[in-house]
Amino acid sequence: MAGLYSSEITPTERRRRLREALTGPSIARLPGAFSPLVARAIGEAGFEGVYVSGAVVAADLALPDIGLTTLTEVAARSRQIARATDLPVLVDADTGFGEPMSAARTVSELEDAGVAGCHFEDQVNPKRCGHLDGKEVVPADLMVRRLSAAVRERRDSEFVICARTDAAGVEGIDSAIERAKAYRDAGADLIFTEALHTEDEFARFREAVPDVPLLANMTEFGKTRLLPAGRLEELGYDAVIYPVTTLRIAMGQVEEALGEIAETGTQTGWLERMQHRARLYELLRYAEYNDFDQSVFTYSRENYDPDN
Structure with a gap:
């Protein structure tokens, strides 16, 4: 259990635990927390990690998820949540809040916030919610530069850098697969493919990208059919997030x-x-x-x- 004022488990140890969960026999489940108190409840319920959604941080500020939040706001909320739990915390870092140099600074700020990892996406900046139409993705080589800058700035080798691709809904699943391979080669520890529609698409992606941990997004009211964690595990996925679930229930x-x-x-x-x-x-x-x-x-x- 966390200490009264902060976790007694070091950030490096929590990062290590996230890495172990991503390579373990069971899928890691990370519900979204919109507050530190929710993060504590997630821990008491027996989950393996906590997720901080950019959409939720924006919504809690009464803003749409269109790139209006700042690194300062996301890092501050992430720090508050990481303080309240012993679980590893994975944070949505949008597009890195700017160009590749900004992605590098984002990693530095989030490491200082005590979280276990973050993910960057390949949308243009400002971005859109991953389950809305009208998204645009940057060229793959620009995303590779974002990731390379983030990996280069990382001071703790245990900090998990995840690459999210939104290409499936824009350029098709074949493009998303090729991007995922490029992002893996650029140093991403985890791949998050957004807005796949069906179980068959999840299986196809796993088969095509076999040698890196994969994260599935089970958000409600979007383009993805909701699959139980056990089924995602059978399909070969290593982590699943429920990004907005607790906020939607509460609101x-x-x-x-x-x-x-x-x-x-x-x-x-x-x-x-x-x-x-x-x-x-x-x-x-x-x-x-x-x-x-x-x-x-x-x-x-x-x-x-x-x-x-």
């Missing part, structure tokens, strides 16, 4: 509850559907903070000496 409940409160003037109908105060305090480790405070806070008016 769906928030909107429904607010509508009822606006209509009835009370939240009593929602009491059984809320997280109870006791469970929130348990997740926050409230009692442990109280114990710590009582063990170190020794001030009392009786023994206060203003001259010492």
